[in-house]
Amino acid sequence: MIAAAQKDLQAFGALYDQYAPVIYRYLLSRLGNIDEARDVTSQTFLKAIEAFPQYTHRGYFSAWLFSIARSKVIDLIRHNKHRVESFQEKWVDPLSDPLAHALANERKEALLRCLRALKPEDQELLRLRYVADLSYAEIAELAKKNEDAVKKSVYRLLVRLQNQLED
């Protein structure tokens, strides 16, 4: 798909269809602001199609695309020093049982507190894994780390969060 798209940039559309929702979802999670997420998504893909003819396909295309997205986020943050990255505050709650509803909300609040307390790089790791749905190999290439090290880091975070929620 990538080779075809590099021969004919119109075929880039198929790559866009595959990755744009993921990039947007990731940026929305990262920035917590719809307008900013849309702005950075636009910048990401406009930059990607501009740089695409020079792209060297080695490893994961997603890693290349996400590296562009992340650098655009950094540009935005540098430009607006007062902005604060945020978490979602509201859930769509499917539970009907009031007690279960209350308990579930309590757990969700606790999880939010735990996530906020994580270091930014740990939050980012969880975001790449669970919002962008990247594989460990993709995250490893993006972060320039060993895949096993990435797995261990995610696993440790899960253990830590689980322990904190159970305390």
Add this chain to the structure above:
Amino acid sequence: METNQLRNTKLEEEIREALTFPDEGNGFLKNLRSQVLAAHSAKRPGRRFPQVRPVWLGGFILGAIVLAILIIGPQKVYADLQFYLGYVTGAGFVNTENGLALKEPVSQNQDGRIVQVEQLVATEKETVLVLRLTGYAGVQNANLGRMTLNLADGTILLPGDQEMEHTSTPGEYVGVYKFNPLPDGAKNVTFSWQQVLGYDPSAGSQDWEIKLNLYPISDPEVASSLPASYEISHNSIQQQGITFTIDQVSASPSGLAVQTRTIFPQPFIAVWPDSVFLKDDQGKEYPQNNMIHLSDQGQQNAAGITGEDTPGVKGLQWTFDFPGVPLDASQLTLQVEQMKFMAINETHFLLDVGKNPKVGDVWPIAETIWIGETPVVIEQVRLMELGTSGKPRVGLALDIKPVHPNSVKLTQVEIAIAGSSELSSFDVTTGVLTQPWPQGKIPSGPIFIQITVVSGTLQGQWQLQWEPQHP
């Protein structure tokens, strides 16, 4: 009771929910698509250097072989291709059917430093340069400085990619570089390198110019120096749940390369051969050449290698290089006596350390856990001082022993302890990586302990034999 795996899945879903904002943005993405594609009109890209990873090269070549066989006829093509298709140490398996190559390595010596062009293989698709540096103190980054292939007509080729693979041991470096194909008729090339001698600008630089004469691969002298690869029958053996396979063997007068694969199930996350020996039927043992193949270290799904759907099973590919095998060797044996492994383990327990735990306290556990097919016993937990530098720390160490010590040895057990925010500390004496506490801040009462990753070695006799084919 919920298993750990179920709890993790539920937690993962909760994390996903917590981090995801509820805006699909379908309309926005649709509009953006039109803008992005309209931003640049379709244009024919410039001629690009084909980028192929070594491990994919084999698959591509295989497809080319099948097509060639169908067109030309099996026997003649197979004999010809087998002779030329081989593993070039450092470059991987290279299709050398039509092209140019060196008859022998060419080197230059300056101030005790030696730059040797091990091989330059020029085909229609690409030019592959294998470079060896010796006499350098420590690892040299060969990306420092400008490296080119210069032709008599003034054409200069730059590497189309950074180094593909390299191996470096103190004082020695091997790098592989790919360039664009040479122009038609070009047979004399000069390797030119303005090498910077270190990261510090004051280290100075050194200029290298090595003239290279290339000959057709069909030239007997050239062909005899190039490797030929073959597959072996009975190429797989399984022990302790680990399958060890030889995928290809490549032989030349100067070297033998054996491409192998380990396939392992969950909970292993990596298993790779250690203590590898090659012997022939005369009793001679061949030492490994010290080459590292970075492309080998990427973990691949077994499905990607075997073509079969094997969820939960992974594979790792490793290539071993040996010196050339003499013509009178009629049988070769590749023996692996030990496999190193890393495995995820989700064993957890609650340990009540009491009100005032102190260094030296011991709590018996006597519980058996499994790492794949291998049972190990957690004998006890101890509170000990940790040998870390800086402020004094203490931590919990597990005395954990395999039930069958002749078949498995543990080298590191990583544990996570609730309530400790310190970085993990590895204690060499116990092989336990634990999260410590500062002296005077040891928690009391119940402590949740989770074993996360176990590393060690599996002992065995993964042994495969074959009749060598000589080029």
